[in-house]
Amino acid sequence: MVHFSAEEKTAVTSLWGKVNVEEAGGEALGRLLVVYPWTQRFFDNFGNLSSASAIMGNPKVKAHGKKVLTSFGDAIKNMDNLKGAFAKLSELHCDKLHVDPENFRLLGNVLVIILASHFGKEFTPGVQAAWQKLMAGVATALAHKYH
Amino acid sequence: MSLTKAERTVILSLWDKISAQADVIGTEALERLFASYPQTKTYFPHLDLRPGSAHLRVHGAKVVAALGDAVKSIDNIAGALAKLSELHAYILRVDPVNFKLLSHCLLVTVASHFPADFTADAHTAWDKFLSIVSCVLTEKYR
Numbered sequence: 001m002v003h004f005s006a007e008e009k010t011a012v013t014s015l016w017g018k019v020n021v022e023e024a025g026g027e028a029l030g031r032l033l034v035v036y037p038w039t040q041r042f043f044d045n046f047g048n049l050s051s052a053s054a055i056m057g058n059p060k061v062k063a064h065g066k067k068v069l070t071s072f073g074d075a076i077k078n079m080d081n082l083k084g085a086f087a088k089l090s091e092l093h094c095d096k097l098h099v100d101p102e103n104f105r106l107l108g109n110v111l112v113i114i115l116a117s118h119f120g121k122e123f124t125p126g127v128q129a130a131w132q133k134l135m136a137g138v139a140t141a142l143a144h145k146y147h
Numbered sequence: 148m149s150l151t152k153a154e155r156t157v158i159l160s161l162w163d164k165i166s167a168q169a170d171v172i173g174t175e176a177l178e179r180l181f182a183s184y185p186q187t188k189t190y191f192p193h194l195d196l197r198p199g200s201a202h203l204r205v206h207g208a209k210v211v212a213a214l215g216d217a218v219k220s221i222d223n224i225a226g227a228l229a230k231l232s233e234l235h236a237y238i239l240r241v242d243p244v245n246f247k248l249l250s251h252c253l254l255v256t257v258a259s260h261f262p263a264d265f266t267a268d269a270h271t272a273w274d275k276f277l278s279i280v281s282c283v284l285t286e287k288y289r
Contacts, residue, residue, distance in 0.1 A: 034267040035274050052267045109251055113270070116255045117262035125175070125182035125198070128255060132183040 002137040004079050004130070011130035015119065016076050024118070025069030026062035028111045030055050036106055042099060068107075075138050082141035090145035101143035108135030148279060154272035155221050161269050162218045164261055165211070172256050173207025179252040187245055210249075217280050228283045236287035243288065246281035253277060 004012075033040050034052045043049065046060040055061055071089065078085035093099045112131055116123045150158070165172055178198050181188050194202040213231055220227035235241055254273060258265045265273075 031267050031270060035271045052271070056267055112251075113254055113258045116259040117265055120259050120262065123255075123259050125179045128179055129182040 002079075002082060002133065002140075004133065007126075008130040008133060009079060011127045012076055012079070012134055015115065015122070015127060015131075016073070019069075019115070019118075021069045021073060022062070022066045024111075024114055025065035025067070027056070027065070028107065028114050029065030029068060030058070030061050031110045031114065032103075032107050033061065035110065039103055039106065042097065042103075069111075072111075072138070075134065075141075079134065079137075082137045083144050086138065086141035087145060090142050093142055094146040101139060101146065104139035104142050105135075108132075108139055111135065148275065148282075150221065150272070150275060150279070153268075154275060157266075157269050157272045158218060158221065158276050161257070161261065161264055161273065162215070164264060165257060166215055168260065169211040169215070170204060170208045172253075172260065173209070173211035174204050175207070176249065176253045176256045177203055177207045177210070179255055180249050183252065184245075184248045187248060190239070190241055190245075214253075214280065217276070217283075221276075224279055225283050225286070228280065232284050232287050235284045240288075243281075243285045246284060250274070250277035250281060 033043070033049060033055050040046075040049050043060075043064075046058060046064075048054045048058060049061075074085060075082055093101075112128060112135060115131065116128070119127075177196075181196050188196055191206075194200075194206065196203060213228065216227045217224045225232070254270065254277070257273065258270075
């Protein structure tokens with residue numbers, strides 16, 4: 001089980017408090033679909049994904065991005081028990097959505113990059129490290145119930 | 148995997164900004180690598196890797212200079228990095244997984260320094276470019 005130090009928790013929660021979840025969620029999901037176009041395979045019914053601007057402006061992408069990032073917010077409230085917090089979502093992603101867990105790692109890294117672009121110098125190597133640990137923990141938790 | 152004309156253009160324009168701060172970017176990318184992925188330090192027992200160290204600065208500059216060589220010969224990255232490819236295959240033998248980690252930390256550094264320029268298209272082009280560089284550096288491994 002992942003253990004977060006008090007410092008790591010602070011690095012995560014203090015930054016999270018300043019994140020516009022709706023905006024960042026849409027940006028993160030959008031960038032995932034632009035930078036790694038094969039991830040579009042899960043979103044056939046999202047409409048126009050034909051270019052970077054189409055993707056970033058797509059209302060379904062924005063809405064779904066917001067949903068995904070809101071769920072990250074739940075992770076942050078449960079950093080000591082990510083596996084428990086994501087058990088149901090893990091089953092969903094395996095049994096209904098059929099998402100390769102590699103995609104969780106890709107999205108986690110895209111989110112880190114977006115945080116870096118929003119927070120600049122404030123997103124120090126130490127802060128990034130705490131977030132990478134959280135991303136890895138979330139990815140593992142989401143893959144935990146796969147069978 | 149190869150770069151389109153549009154991707155080359157965007158890589159070159161962002162490179163102008165990166166190269167103006169090459170040492171800073173290179174050093175910071177390494178600092179981020181060692182902070183987030185401490186296992187990568189195992190390849191540098193001979194260096195002082197503490198943030199701010201001269202060793203880190205020298206090595207960071209080296210890494211970005213090599214990227215510069217690749218950018219300058221963007222039509223023939225394999226040719227530009229042939230010697231480095233042999234070095235990594237026969238002497239350094241850094242496990243291929245680590246190139247993804249350093250590439251990611253380079254992107255994080257660039258995003259944090261140049262947020263306005265690091266558009267979705269620039270992000271894609273640079274991610275692709277660094278994948279190609281990583282491929283070239285590991286292609287002689289076996």
